[in-house]
Amino acid sequence: MTTGEYAQIGQVAERTELSLKTIRHYDEVDLVQPSARSAGGFRLYTDTDVERLLTIRRMKPLGFTLAEMKQLLDCLDILDNPASNAEQRANADTYLLECRNKTHDSADRLRRHLAYAEEFTALLTTHTTAPGR
Incomplete structure (x- = not known):
């Protein structure tokens, strides 16, 4: 487009x-x-x-609720709008920082879960007797 x-x-x-x-x-x-x-x-x-x-x-697999997603989109709109006042921008910045911290924590959790899945896959592979699997 x-x-x-x-x-x-x-x-x-x-x-x-x-x-x-x-x-x-x-x-x-x-x-x-x-x-x-x-x-x-x-x-x-x-x-x-x-x-x-x-x-x-991008937010969904990290555990954000619909309300949190809406708030983040609203904050991005505020930051993209040159007419937004200083208080609105400060509040938006604060919320984006909270989201960044939540994203970091969620990404760490997902990396751990992926490592567990890869370990489990390797375990199953060692116990698979059929060729090519």
């Missing part, structure tokens, strides 16, 4: 690796709404909308 172009939900699902159902749900709960609708009522998304969905996709 180039600036000013819209993508339909199927294209967005392909780009973001999110299901149509998930993208629709995010619209229904006001997390990420499409920027436009076609004459037939189909959801149309911009590159900015897709970036918001990608941000959510």
Whole structure:
């Protein structure tokens, strides 16, 4: 997509690796709404909308709730808006720091779980008698 172009939900699902159902749900709960609708009522998304969905996709496996995701997206909007006041920016910065800390802790936990899975895979491999497995 180039600036000013819209993508339909199927294209967005392909780009973001999110299901149509998930993208629709995010619209229904006001997390990420499409920027436009076609004459037939189909959801149309911009590159900015897709970036918001990608941000959510990154947050989901780290244990963020929908409310936390919404708050983070709101904070990013505040920081991207030159008209935001100093207090809004300070609050947004504080929340982003909290999110960064949570992300770090969650990523550490996921790395540990991955190491356990790899250990278990190796154990199973040593006990597998069928060739090629």
